[in-house]
Structures are given as C-alpha cells and as structure tokens.
Amino acid sequence: MSNEHVQMSPKVAIITGGAQGIGRAVALRFASSGYKVSVADVDKEAGLELVKLIGKAGGEAMFLKVDVAEQQEVERWIRVTVQELGRIDVLVNNAGIGKNGPVLELPLEAFDRVIGVNLRGTFICSQLAAREMRKLGKGAIVNIASTRALMSEPNTEAYSASKGGILALTHAMAVSLGGFGIRVNAISPGWIETGDWQKSSRASVPVHSERDKLQHPVGRVGKPDDIAAACLYLAEDSASFITGQNLVIDGGMTVKMIYE
Numbered sequence: 001m002s003n004e005h006v007q008m009s010p011k012v013a014i015i016t017g018g019a020q021g022i023g024r025a026v027a028l029r030f031a032s033s034g035y036k037v038s039v040a041d042v043d044k045e046a047g048l049e050l051v052k053l054i055g056k057a058g059g060e061a062m063f064l065k066v067d068v069a070e071q072q073e074v075e076r077w078i079r080v081t082v083q084e085l086g087r088i089d090v091l092v093n094n095a096g097i098g099k100n101g102p103v104l105e106l107p108l109e110a111f112d113r114v115i116g117v118n119l120r121g122t123f124i125c126s127q128l129a130a131r132e133m134r135k136l137g138k139g140a141i142v143n144i145a146s147t148r149a150l151m152s153e154p155n156t157e158a159y160s161a162s163k164g165g166i167l168a169l170t171h172a173m174a175v176s177l178g179g180f181g182i183r184v185n186a187i188s189p190g191w192i193e194t195g196d197w198q199k200s201s202r203a204s205v206p207v208h209s210e211r212d213k214l215q216h217p218v219g220r221v222g223k224p225d226d227i228a229a230a231c232l233y234l235a236e237d238s239a240s241f242i243t244g245q246n247l248v249i250d251g252g253m254t255v256k257m258i259y260e
Contacts, residue, residue, distance in 0.1 A: 010060075012085045013235065014038040014077075016068050016125055017095030019046035021194035022144065025224030026092050026231050031059035033232060038081040040066035040074075040095070040125075049200065060085075068095045068121030069113075078128045087136060090235040091129040093122040093166075094144045098159040111158040118162035123169060126184070130177055138181035140235040143170050144227070145188045145246060147254050163188075167246055174244030183243040185234045190250020191215075192222040217252030 013030040017023040018039035024046075031037045031054045039061065041047045047063035054061040062084055066073045081088060096118045099110040126141050133139025148156060149163035167186055174184040195204040208221050216222075226249055233239055234247070248254065 009086050010034060010036050011089040012036045012038065012081070012087050013090040013092065014040070014081055014088055014125075014129060015092045015094055016040045016066070016121065018092070019043050019050050019063070020198045022189065022192060022224045022227050023092070023094040024050055024198075025228040026094060027061065028054065028057075029225070029228035029232050030090070030235075031061060032057065035090070036085045037061040038077070038085060039063045040068065040077050042067060045201070046198070067117075068125055069116035071124050074121075074124050074128055078132065082132060088129050088132040089136065089139055091125060091133075091139075091141045092144065092231050092235075093125055093141065095121055096144065096146075096159075096162070098156070100155050100159060102155050103157050106155075106157065111161075114158035115162050115165070118159070119165040119169070122166055126169075126173055130173075130180065130182055133182050134180045136181075139183070140239075141173070141177075141182065141184045142231045142234050143184070143186040145170070145186045147188050147190045147248060147250050149188060149246075150248075151254060170246065171244040178243060183234075183240070185239075185242060185244065186246040187227060187230050187234070188246055188248045188250070189227050190222060190248070190253045192224060192227060194224055215253055215256070215258070216250070217256055220251065222249065222251055 013035040015023050015027050018027045019041035027037050044065050051061045051063045064077045066077045099114050143166050145166040146163040148160045149167050152160050170186040193206045195206045
C-alpha cells in the first residue's frame, strides 16, 4: 500500500465492547465523523443491529464477535479489520465487566475473569492494534477506565483493581509507544446512564430522581455521548500534545463533598 493511498483512505476506528452502552455511542460518534468503524463485542445481536444502524446513516461499519480476553479472537478481529477496512488509526478499549461480591467470599475465578476482560483485554488489543498503527507512523488509543480506579464502594475489588490497572497501563504505554507516534490516554467516566443505549430488545427509558441529579454539580447524570465526544477529541490531531493522561468525566461528582 502506497503512502499516498494511506493518506487518502478514510480513517478507521476500532472499538471493543462497542455494541451497547458507552461503546455504542462511541461507534456512532466516530462513524458520523467520517471514520470507518470496526466493533468487537460478545453480543452478536447488538453488534449486527449497530452495523445496520450505521449503514442506514451512510457510514461504514463491521462487527465481529470477540472475547477480548482471548488473544486468538483479538488477532482475528485485527486481521479481518485490516483486510476489510485497510488500516487502524484509533482504538477505543471500552469492553469491561464487573463481578462484585463480598470481598471475603469473592471466588478467585470471578476476580480473574474481570481482570482478564478489563485489563488483560486492554493490553492485548492495544498491543495488536499498535503494531498496525506503527505502520502508519501515528495512532491513538483511548482506554475507558473509571472513577472506581480512584475511589470505591464496598465489594468492588475486582472491578476497581482492573480499572486502576488500566490507568497504570495507560501511562506506561504512552511512554513506550510515543516513539511510534502513538498516543495513549484514558477516560474515567463517573455515573453514565446507559439504559437507553442498549440493543432495541432490552433498551429502557432512564428515570433519575432529583437527588440523583443533584449529586452532580452539573445537575444531571451522565450520558454515553459525554464519553463519546471526549473519545473523538482525544483521537484527533487537535489533541496531538496530549498523552498518558486520565480525563475524569463525572459531572463533578468526585470533587463534591457530601455529608449525609
């Protein structure tokens, strides 16, 4: 592939856990901004529904059913994406699960599974996508962490540990990959309502009390679009001097002192 062809080709964004919730909003935002989109998710119904939705809007998207904790499945996703779409410019590591339970009883298998998907999966996808970005001489990786990496509720050890690991992985890979022109940043969402961003068979209309809203200095609960907009910003050249950072997007919730 010639350098001229690489420059003229539409950019490609790949998103894990991209079929529902925050990932769905991210995929739609990139597609509407002119990117070709490749989505990996474990939910085939949701993935195919999203691809159809993007296509109806005039965009180009593909979907593969992928467990990001399994290296061979990720390798296949990356390979097919490059074959079908030509390149990889942006990776958004959004796939994540939680298995909360009493810390004294939490099965080790549950802890390992959360770490496997959330942290191991982020590393596998980043490593393999970065090998493709290196061929372009530039790229951007955005890792979806969580405010739970910095503060906790009881019995969230597996999830919190995985998200804390993602923050450490973010600054480490930013340093390691900087020489290839690849930037790596993280976003830590707070309370983001995803009920109305699920596949049509399970979507619901969100309902929030005034108490819910007033926990946030901005006066509302977050929306997936809030995160999607930040992902696009961090992926674009306008953020070319930003790497190794963690952007907290929580409506100010974690800076508000609450005595109740």
